[in-house]
Amino acid sequence: MSESAIWSWVALEKRKLDAVLEQVEEVPTLLEYVEREASIARETAFSLSARGERENAAYWTGYADALEDLLKKIERREVRA
DSSP states (O other): OOHHHHHHHHHHHHHHHHHHHHHOOOOOOHHHHHHHHHHHHHHHHHHHHHTTOHHHHHHHHHHHHHHHHHHHHHHTTSSOO
8 A cells, every 4th residue: 555545545534533523412511411301391291281191291290390400409509410
C-alpha cells in the first residue's frame, strides 16, 4: 500500500468519524431528564384523559406528580441530584 493510499484511507476514516460525532446527542443532566420525563407524563395523561382512558391517565398523572415532587425536593435541597 502506498503512502498516498494510506493517507487517503485515514482521511476517509476521519470523515466517517466526524459524521458520527456530529450525530451524537449530548447526555442530559439528571434534572433535565426528570423535567423531560415529567413533561412527557403530563402530556400522556392529558392525551389519555381526552380519549376517555381514565385508569391509564391516572397512572401517568401519578407518575408526573411523583417526578414533580422529586424536582421540588431537589430545588429545596432536601435531596441532592
